[in-house]
Amino acid sequence: MGRGRRGYGKGRFCRVSHRIVLDSSAFDTIDSSSGAGGRDFLRKGIDRGAEVLCSAVTLAEVCRGEARTRRAEAAVARDRGGQRIIVVPTDRRRAVLVGSILHATGSPSSDIASAHVIAVCAGAEIAVVITNDADEMARLSSAIPGTMVLNRRPGDHRHDP
Numbered sequence: 001m002g003r004g005r006r007g008y009g010k011g012r013f014c015r016v017s018h019r020i021v022l023d024s025s026a027f028d029t030i031d032s033s034s035g036a037g038g039r040d041f042l043r044k045g046i047d048r049g050a051e052v053l054c055s056a057v058t059l060a061e062v063c064r065g066e067a068r069t070r071r072a073e074a075a076v077a078r079d080r081g082g083q084r085i086i087v088v089p090t091d092r093r094r095a096v097l098v099g100s101i102l103h104a105t106g107s108p109s110s111d112i113a114s115a116h117v118i119a120v121c122a123g124a125e126i127a128v129v130i131t132n133d134a135d136e137m138a139r140l141s142s143a144i145p146g147t148m149v150l151n152r153r154p155g156d157h158r159h160d161p
Contacts, residue, residue, distance in 0.1 A: 104143035
């Protein structure tokens with residue numbers, strides 16, 4: 001996955017794959033009046049080659065009640081600079097990865113939705129998680145070495161992707 005940003009490394013051409021991964025708190029603000037900073041962050045990330053993803057489990061967590069479900073479905077369907085939010089399903093391989101993340105961090109099964117968010121980050125050189133629970137995401141991301149996971153709050157727009 002990932003178009004990635006083009007760059008140079010050790011004298012030769014390389015690609016850096018990066019992802020912006022949304023947790024449930026991102027869906028609560030992304031299309032609200034307070035979400036302008038988050039929308040700008042997504043647009044800049046897409047312009048720079050990032051994929052915007054969420055776990056299917058995150059979508060399930062958000063789709064509780066008719067109004068929230070409508071907002072979440074609209075957010076997923078909205079075209080953002082030629083890209084929509086990619087919903088990543090939980091197949092057998094990802095389920096095993098989620099279990100490994102929980103086991104490696106000594107986390108309870110109540111952290112399963114957050115572990116799915118981190119599993120979506122795996123495989124990218126850089127992943128930015130839009131979350132209100134940066135401490136939990138940092139703890140869980142320690143289980144996937146080789147991927148730099150950065151956490152930011154949904155309305156925070158101080159840093160570029």
